[in-house]
Amino acid sequence: MSAIKYRIAVDAMGGDYYPEVPVHGTLRALKELPGNFLIQLVGSRRAIEDELSKRMSAMRYRGYDKSRLEIIEAPQVILMNDEPAASVLAIPNSSIHVGVRLQRNNFSDAFVSAGNTGAIMAVSLTSLGRIRDVYRPVLTGVFPTMNGYCVIADLGANAEATVELLVQSAQMAVIYARHVLGCVNPRVALMNIGEEEGKGNKLTIEAYHELKKLREAGQIQFVGNVEGRDVFRGRKADVIIMDGFVGNVLLKFAEDIMPLLKDWQRALVKKGPPLQKVFAYFGKVLLGPLQKTLKKELDYQKYGGVPLLGINGNVTVCHGGSSPLAIVNAIAQAGKMVEQDIINKIKNQLTTS
Amino acid sequence: MSAIKYRIAVDAMGGDYYPEVPVHGTLRALKELPGNFLIQLVGSRRAIEDELSKRMSAMRYRGYDKSRLEIIEAPQVILMNDEPAASVLAIPNSSIHVGVRLQRNNFSDAFVSAGNTGAIMAVSLTSLGRIRDVYRPVLTGVFPTMNGYCVIADLGANAEATVELLVQSAQMAVIYARHVLGCVNPRVALMNIGEEEGKGNKLTIEAYHELKKLREAGQIQFVGNVEGRDVFRGRKADVIIMDGFVGNVLLKFAEDIMPLLKDWQRALVKKGPPLQKVFAYFGKVLLGPLQKTLKKELDYQKYGGVPLLGINGNVTVCHGGSSPLAIVNAIAQAGKMVEQDIINKIKNQLTTS
Numbered sequence: 001m002s003a004i005k006y007r008i009a010v011d012a013m014g015g016d017y018y019p020e021v022p023v024h025g026t027l028r029a030l031k032e033l034p035g036n037f038l039i040q041l042v043g044s045r046r047a048i049e050d051e052l053s054k055r056m057s058a059m060r061y062r063g064y065d066k067s068r069l070e071i072i073e074a075p076q077v078i079l080m081n082d083e084p085a086a087s088v089l090a091i092p093n094s095s096i097h098v099g100v101r102l103q104r105n106n107f108s109d110a111f112v113s114a115g116n117t118g119a120i121m122a123v124s125l126t127s128l129g130r131i132r133d134v135y136r137p138v139l140t141g142v143f144p145t146m147n148g149y150c151v152i153a154d155l156g157a158n159a160e161a162t163v164e165l166l167v168q169s170a171q172m173a174v175i176y177a178r179h180v181l182g183c184v185n186p187r188v189a190l191m192n193i194g195e196e197e198g199k200g201n202k203l204t205i206e207a208y209h210e211l212k213k214l215r216e217a218g219q220i221q222f223v224g225n226v227e228g229r230d231v232f233r234g235r236k237a238d239v240i241i242m243d244g245f246v247g248n249v250l251l252k253f254a255e256d257i258m259p260l261l262k263d264w265q266r267a268l269v270k271k272g273p274p275l276q277k278v279f280a281y282f283g284k285v286l287l288g289p290l291q292k293t294l295k296k297e298l299d300y301q302k303y304g305g306v307p308l309l310g311i312n313g314n315v316t317v318c319h320g321g322s323s324p325l326a327i328v329n330a331i332a333q334a335g336k337m338v339e340q341d342i343i344n345k346i347k348n349q350l351t352t353s
Numbered sequence: 354m355s356a357i358k359y360r361i362a363v364d365a366m367g368g369d370y371y372p373e374v375p376v377h378g379t380l381r382a383l384k385e386l387p388g389n390f391l392i393q394l395v396g397s398r399r400a401i402e403d404e405l406s407k408r409m410s411a412m413r414y415r416g417y418d419k420s421r422l423e424i425i426e427a428p429q430v431i432l433m434n435d436e437p438a439a440s441v442l443a444i445p446n447s448s449i450h451v452g453v454r455l456q457r458n459n460f461s462d463a464f465v466s467a468g469n470t471g472a473i474m475a476v477s478l479t480s481l482g483r484i485r486d487v488y489r490p491v492l493t494g495v496f497p498t499m500n501g502y503c504v505i506a507d508l509g510a511n512a513e514a515t516v517e518l519l520v521q522s523a524q525m526a527v528i529y530a531r532h533v534l535g536c537v538n539p540r541v542a543l544m545n546i547g548e549e550e551g552k553g554n555k556l557t558i559e560a561y562h563e564l565k566k567l568r569e570a571g572q573i574q575f576v577g578n579v580e581g582r583d584v585f586r587g588r589k590a591d592v593i594i595m596d597g598f599v600g601n602v603l604l605k606f607a608e609d610i611m612p613l614l615k616d617w618q619r620a621l622v623k624k625g626p627p628l629q630k631v632f633a634y635f636g637k638v639l640l641g642p643l644q645k646t647l648k649k650e651l652d653y654q655k656y657g658g659v660p661l662l663g664i665n666g667n668v669t670v671c672h673g674g675s676s677p678l679a680i681v682n683a684i685a686q687a688g689k690m691v692e693q694d695i696i697n698k699i700k701n702q703l704t705t706s
Contacts, residue, residue, distance in 0.1 A: 146617055156546055159554035193509055193601040201512035201598050228605030232613050245554050246599055248546040253581030253603060257610060260585050261647075264499050268646050280643050287640065290633050293621050294614075 004038045004068070006109040006338045008331055009102050012043030012051075013077045013095040015114030016320045019043055022114065023051040025327025030064045033332050035339075040108055042072045042099040074098035080320055084118030088126060096120055100127045103313045110314035110334040112305060114322045120315065121157055121308060128313035131343060133350045135162070137310035138169045139244070139317065140176055141251065142303035145234025151177045151186070152231070152240050155306060156248030166190070166207040166241050167214065172309040172346055173239045174220050179340040180307075180333060185221055189237035191246060192225035199225060203243065211241075258298055304329025307337060309346065314338055357391045357421070359462040359691045361684055362455050365396030365404075366430045366448040367468030369673045372396060375467065376404040378680025383417045386685050388692075393461055395425045395452040427451035433673055437471030441479060449473055453480045456666045463667035463687040465658060467675045473668060474510055474661060481666035484696060486703045488515070490663035491522045492597070492670065493529055494604065495656035498587025504530045504539070505584070505593050508659060509601030519543070519560040519594050520567065525662040525699050526592045527573050532693040533660075533686060538574055542590035544599060545578035552578060556596065564594075611651055657682025660690060662699065667691055 010026050012019045026039050041048050048071050074095040078087045087094070096115055100123050102108035113120050121137065130137060139155040153169040154161070170188050177186040190208055192200040197208055208225065215222035223237055230236050231250070242250070269280050284291075296302075304326045305316035316334045318326055337343075363379050365372045379392050394401050401424050427448040431440045440447070449468055453476050455461035466473050474490065483490060492508040506522040507514070523541050530539040543561055545553040550561055561578065568575040576590055583589050584603070595603070622633045637644075649655075657679045658669035669687045671679055690696075 146613070146620060159546055159552075159557075191602060193512055193598055199512075204512075204598075228602040228607075229609035229613075231606060232609070242602075245546055245557075246602055249544060249581040249595075249599055249603065250606060251581065253584060253606065256582035256585070260499070260582075261614075264650070265643060265647060267499060268643060268650070272643065272646070276642055280640060282639050284640065286635050287633060287637065289629055290618060290621055290625065293625070294618060297617070297621070 003036065005036045006335065007038040007040055007107070008110045008112060008334050008338075009040040009042050009072070009099040009108040010327070010331065011095045011099050011111070011113030011115050012041045012048050013074070013115065015318065015322050016080065018114075019047045019051045021322060021324055022327055023048060024055060025322075025324040025331070026069070027055055027064055028324055029328045029331040030068055032328060033335070035335055036068075037335055038068050038070060039331070040070045040072050040099075040102060042074050042102070043077075043095045044075065045071050045073045072098060072102065078116050078119045080116050082116055082119060084116065084122040087116070087119045088122045096123050097127070100124055100313070100315070104128055109338045110316065112316045112318065112327070112330050112334050114318035114320055114327065117156075117317050120317050124308060124311045124313065124315045128311050128315070130310055131312045131347050131350065134310040134346070135165050135168060137308045138165070138172060139247075139306050140169075140173050140309045141306040142181070143231060143254065144298050144302065145232050147234035149181065149303070150231060150234055150238060150240055151181070152242070152247055152251075153309070154242065154244035154247050155251050156244045157308065158244040161203060161243030161245075163203060163206045163210055166203070166243065167210045168310070168350065170211060170214070170220055170222075170239065170241045171349055173241065175342060175345050175349060176307060176309060177239050179342060179345060180336045183238050186238035187223045187236065188220050188239045188241065189223050189226040189230070191240050191242035192227065195225050195227065197224065207241070258295065301326035301329060304331070304333055307333070309342075312343065314343065356389065358389045359688065360391040360393055360460070361463045361465060361687050361691075362393040362395050362425070362452040362461040363680070363684065364448045364452050364464070364466030364468050365394045365401050366427070367466040368671065368675055369433065371467075372400045372404045374675060374677055375680055376401060377408060378675075378677040378684070379422070380408055380417055381677055382681045382684040383421055385681060386688070388688055389421075390688055391421050391423060392684070393423045393425050393452075393455060395427050395455070396430075396448040397428065398424050398426045425451060425455065431469050431472045433469050435469055435472060437469065437475040440469070440472045441475045449476050450480070453477055453666070453668070457481055462691045463669065465669045465671065465680070465683050465687050467671035467673055467680065470509075470670050473670050477661060477664045477666065477668045481664050481668070483663055484665045484700050484703065487663040487699070488518050488521060490661045491518070491525060492600075492659050493522075493526050493662045494659040495534070496584060496607065497651050497655065498585050500587035502534065502656070503584060503587055503591060503593055504534070505595070505600055505604075506662070507595065507597035507600050508604050509597045510661065511597040514556060514596030514598075516556060516559045516563055519556070519596065520563045521663070521703065523564060523567070523573055523575075523592065523594045524702055526594065528695060528698045528702060529660065529662060530592050532695060532698060533689045536591050539591035540576045540589065541573050541592045541594065542576050542579040542583070544593050544595035545580065548578050548580065550577065560594070611648060654679035654682060657684075657686055660686070662695075665696065667696065
């Protein structure tokens with residue numbers, strides 16, 4: 001066995017389906033992902049071992065390298081609807097606390113969790129702190145687009161934004177797009193309610209001005225304002241900056257589009273004439289492969305997790321409803337954040353700018 | 354001929370396809386809509402008469418009642434991309450100015466335009482002014498939902514919101530939903546980034562508090578916070594209040610969903626194997642009727658136009674890309690605003706509250 005290069009702590013008690021999904025995802029990651037990393041499953045040892053032995057009975061995981069998996073005991077669980085602020089004080093030995101603490105004490109290099117976003121953020125902030133000169137950490141997600149993907153920041157880490165925060169979000173998101181997603185010179189845009197300079201509210205008008213300065217300094221390729229319709233088209237920008245309130249509303253709106261259309265069609269079929277039911281059935285069968293490809297392209301799980309950029313550590317948040325595949329992809333992405341030393345790249349960028 | 358009950362000025366020079374669309378929509382409205390109203394087509398007399406005679410050659414409009422159509426000359430045109438502020442000063446005899454002025458001088462009861470939204474708002478504000486005690490006018494649109502519709506305010510009249518403005522938006526949108534759309538006791542929700550009380554930014558946390566007070570006073574049926582995913586589902590609210598920045602981003606995002614999915618599918622079919630093309634073709638044929646129903650349910654043109662509530666007059670803004678049908682529906686809606694005396698209902702509500 002070659003030497004372990006880095007260690008990723010995975011929250012075994014996070015998300016809507018724990019410990020099944022995180023444990024299953026971990027086993028798949030160990031089998032499928034390249035690279036010599038160690039996974040530290042954090043949570044109730046008993047629950048994790050039960051789940052592991054269940055999974056072991058499936059042939060395909062028998063061959064995984066046990067020396068690359070550690071179990072770290074965390075006796076408490078923060079639930080998805082616990083209040084972040086309260087949980088930080090009241091549940092100090094939760095899997096989130098233990099996972100983050102491993103990193104602070106240099107026993108781990110990254111933390112991946114599908115748990116309570118607010119709690120992950122609060123614990124990361126109190127335990128790991130921010131990178132020097134960072135105002136606030138930012139949730140930086142990846143949306144699928146017709147041309148590939150688009151990095152969106154902030155998805156809701158901060159309900160209240162400032163000009164400085166938007167500018168920093170742009171700088172951090174560019175580093176992420178460049179070094180983790182491999183977009184060499186990302187086009188950065190500002191979400192606004194009109195394309196021309198001077199459109200928007202006080203925040204976006206001033207942010208436009210500051211982002212223009214960064215462009216003139218050769219730091220980022222700022223392409224100006226974009227509007228709501230430009231997110232999924234992907235023609236104009238690779239990174240779109242917006243305040244966390246707008247980002248969160250948009251994320252929750254966008255996530256539900258495909259399920260909504262499906263439900264809506266189903267309701268219409270139910271109300272419609274019987275012959276339409278038959279037509280719809282065969283139509284769906286014929287369109288099946290295409291729909292499947294479209295669904296795959298639109299799948300947020302491709303990118304697995306959303307890094308909390310600006311934290312003095314590697315913390316990746318996954319959707320509460322994540323599948324094992326999403327966990328695998330989040331682990332891969334967290335690994336890339338470690339390999340590319342994103343924290344130091346952000347540090348250098350922010351202190352030299 | 355019975356007496357004319359009210360007069361609606363229609364901007365013949367507004368929208369992406371003027372004068373065709375407004376003139377065509379006007380003729381359809383005169384034929385199809387009940388009620389004894391007069392339409393005042395505002396714009397270049399020559400362009401309007403040319404268009405009318407073109408339409409006249411189509412049999413079905415020959416029978417319209419000429420005494421119900423007037424042409425009001427307006428020699429100037431404000432273009433879709435003119436700056437609102439500049440156009441107000443520089444183009445004082447535009448169709449928008451003339452149409453709004455008719456109302457101020459009591460020669461008209463409502464104004465419908467598919468023109469430059471910013472200019473319509475600026476001209477309405479300077480010429481008609483606000484209803485007493487109104488802070489700012491609000492663009493109040495109707496989104497289709499699985500259960501029917503949902504009134505959204507503000508769609509972008511104000512890039513910057515205040516607590517007072519959000520509360521007023523709620524009061525005005527309720528009057529609109531009740532008396533124009535016929536929703537007797539609309540459920541009012543606040544767009545936010547979490548459902549619980551206390552979630553959000555400073556603006557929404559405080560607005561929640563004030564809306565709760567209105568509920569306790571028995572004025573509105575406030576049901577709390579909703580999130581992005583709740584807009585189209587239509588299960589939780591009939592009216593959703595948000596600041597104009599969020600509303601505008603969401604509107605532009607939502608409008609493009611169906612065209613986007615169509616384009617996306619088309620691109621996938623192009624890239625896919627030849628057999629998939631054949632499958633997709635027949636699949637689409639079979640799903641055609643269902644898709645058509647869905648498209649119809651999702652069509653913003655059902656509601657035609659967006660009233661600018663809070664202006665001391667009836668002003669309805671249509672989408673720049675409106676079809677004649679959208680103009681017909683906007684005229685119908687503007688008529689209802691006049692019949693229901695919405696301005697006075699808003700006046701009474703705001704002064705007694």
